[in-house]
Amino acid sequence: MSGMSKVKSSNISEVGYNKDKKILVIRFTSNKLYGYLDVPQNIVADFVAADSLGKFFGGNIKNNYITQTIEESELLSYLGSPAKPRKNINYPEAMMAAADIAKNFRGAAAFF
Numbered sequence: 001m002s003g004m005s006k007v008k009s010s011n012i013s014e015v016g017y018n019k020d021k022k023i024l025v026i027r028f029t030s031n032k033l034y035g036y037l038d039v040p041q042n043i044v045a046d047f048v049a050a051d052s053l054g055k056f057f058g059g060n061i062k063n064n065y066i067t068q069t070i071e072e073s074e075l076l077s078y079l080g081s082p083a084k085p086r087k088n089i090n091y092p093e094a095m096m097a098a099a100d101i102a103k104n105f106r107g108a109a110a111f112f
Helices: 041-049 053-061 072-079 091-104
Strands: 012-018 023-028 033-037 067-070
Touching (some): 012 053, 023 041
């Protein structure tokens, strides 16, 4: 996953993940960006598939990983270059499908 993806949450507006560096980036509704280091891919898949992103974040990510504040100008250095979108893909539907797969197949690297 390159770049940030919008999510439905009252506190979190976007998430991104660099699977090579194992960095989870979260943009909160306050527009603040934070990077969480050494987050395994399966935790990120479970996070984006969770019924409540806020509850999952609070119980499984917050205070469990080294956290860095990220400036907007640093975002690409954390996530890498954004992928060029492919034609004829409905990204929100693709994200929901990936989340459903991750929810049904815990432990599988279905999301990223």
